[in-house]
Amino acid sequence: MEFAERLAALAAKVRQQRGVIQTEEATKNAFVMPFISTILGYDVFNPLEVVPEFIADVGLKKGEKIDYAIVKDGVVQILIECKKSSEPVKIEHASQLFRYFAVTNARIAILTNGEVYQFFTDLDAPNRMDAKPFLVLDLNDIDESLIPELRKLSKDVFDLDSIINAAGELKYIGELKRTLALQFKEPEDEWVKFLTGRVYTGAYTQKVREQFTALVSKASKQFLNDQVNERLKKALGAPGFPQNDEAAAAAVTSAPVAEADLAEADGLETTLEEIEGYQIVRAIVCSEVKPARVVQRDAKSYFAVLLDDNNRKPIARLHFNRTQKYIGIFDADKEETRVPISSLEEIYEHTEALRASVKGYL
Numbered sequence: 023m024e025f026a027e028r029l030a031a032l033a034a035k036v037r038q039q040r041g042v043i044q045t046e047e048a049t050k051n052a053f054v055m056p057f058i059s060t061i062l063g064y065d066v067f068n069p070l071e072v073v074p075e076f077i078a079d080v081g082l083k084k085g086e087k088i089d090y091a092i093v094k095d096g097v098v099q100i101l102i103e104c105k106k107s108s109e110p111v112k113i114e115h116a117s118q119l120f121r122y123f124a125v126t127n128a129r130i131a132i133l134t135n136g137e138v139y140q141f142f143t144d145l146d147a148p149n150r151m152d153a154k155p156f157l158v159l160d161l162n163d164i165d166e167s168l169i170p171e172l173r174k175l176s177k178d179v180f181d182l183d184s185i186i187n188a189a190g191e192l193k194y195i196g197e198l199k200r201t202l203a204l205q206f207k208e209p210e211d212e213w214v215k216f217l218t219g220r221v222y223t224g225a226y227t228q229k230v231r232e233q234f235t236a237l238v239s240k241a242s243k244q245f246l247n248d249q250v251n252e253r254l255k256k257a258l259g260a261p262g263f264p265q266n267d268e269a270a271a272a273a274v275t276s277a278p279v280a281e282a283d284l285a286e287a288d289g290l291e292t293t294l295e296e297i298e299g300y301q302i303v304r305a306i307v308c309s310e311v312k313p314a315r316v317v318q319r320d321a322k323s324y325f326a327v328l329l330d331d332n333n334r335k336p337i338a339r340l341h342f343n344r345t346q347k348y349i350g351i352f353d354a355d356k357e358e359t360r361v362p363i364s365s366l367e368e369i370y371e372h373t374e375a376l377r378a379s380v381k382g383y384l
Contacts, residue, residue: 053136063177
């Protein structure tokens with residue numbers, strides 16, 4: 023398999039098994055060792071390549087062990103400290119990494135719980151591990167832009183100089199992206215005030231702050247939806263539709279309003295994966311109808327995509343609230359066929375069937 027495919031396969035394994043992994047040792051065996059082996063490409067059973075329970079006495083600290091040291095060309099290159107998967111990764115867990123980093127030749131340190139991998143180096147001071155990672159890999163939400171950089175750490179193309187040279191930019195871009203993601207999800211007061219000042223000329227009172235906090239949150243979600251839609255439409259070569267003002271207004275407001283309503287109705291929790299799946303389906307069928315006519319509706323057992331918000335006009339159902347995901351496709355008699363999928367990209371394989379469903383209602 024290609025590097026990205028091996029990474030996706032490990033991510034799927036983590037999703038399937040995380041519920042039964044309760045200890046640090048289980049995390050190492052089930053998640054971390056496969057990462058070292060299949061992703062980084064080192065032989066976990068060869069002590070010349072991977073040294074478990076690595077010992078390097080540090081000052082008065084004698085006999086301390088770090089979980090793994092990865093050796094290349096006879097030199098320790100990477101240190102790995104593990105925590106159990108049920109615990110979040112925190113810098114407080116990295117005390118041994120800090121100490122070992124200073125007394126070995128390693129320039130890369132990894133702190134992980136088997137699901138999230140934080141990569142550190144010594145950008146701020148030579149031979150002192152930075153307090154912030156330059157790269158964060160989350161197997162639950164893989165940032166594809168990081169895959170080429172992660173590939174440089176693998177055994178067959180190990181390129182330390184290139185990694186270190188790119189680390190500074192990666193570190194700050196990663197932090198900026200995570201900061202922006204947080205602001206889009208839960209905007210802070212300063213962010214709300216900054217954006218409000220760009221569009222509102224009145225006094226920034228408490229009432230205005232409360233009003234614009236909700237507006238900024240809604241506008242952020244809509245902006246992301248619009249960006250995803252536009253990229254998908256371009257990828258699919260879908261034509262644009264001229265809209266009158268009323269239709270344009272509906273297209274602007276329908277998605278965020280539906281999302282808010284769905285989240286509150288009957289205790290339902292609409293997931294980001296369901297929203298992304300909906301956006302893909304909508305982008306596919308917008309070759310036949312205006313995007314504003316394609317509406318989402320969540321339910322206990324599935325996530326529905328409807329034409330004109332009409333239950334009698336189902337386009338697709340996303341069955342994502344289970345280990346094996348399915349997309350429900352409807353025939354001319356509105357009979358649903360569930361097709362198993364392993365990734366959102368597989369929705370594109372059903373482009374013709376989705377468009378045929380919509381055409382049947384026109």
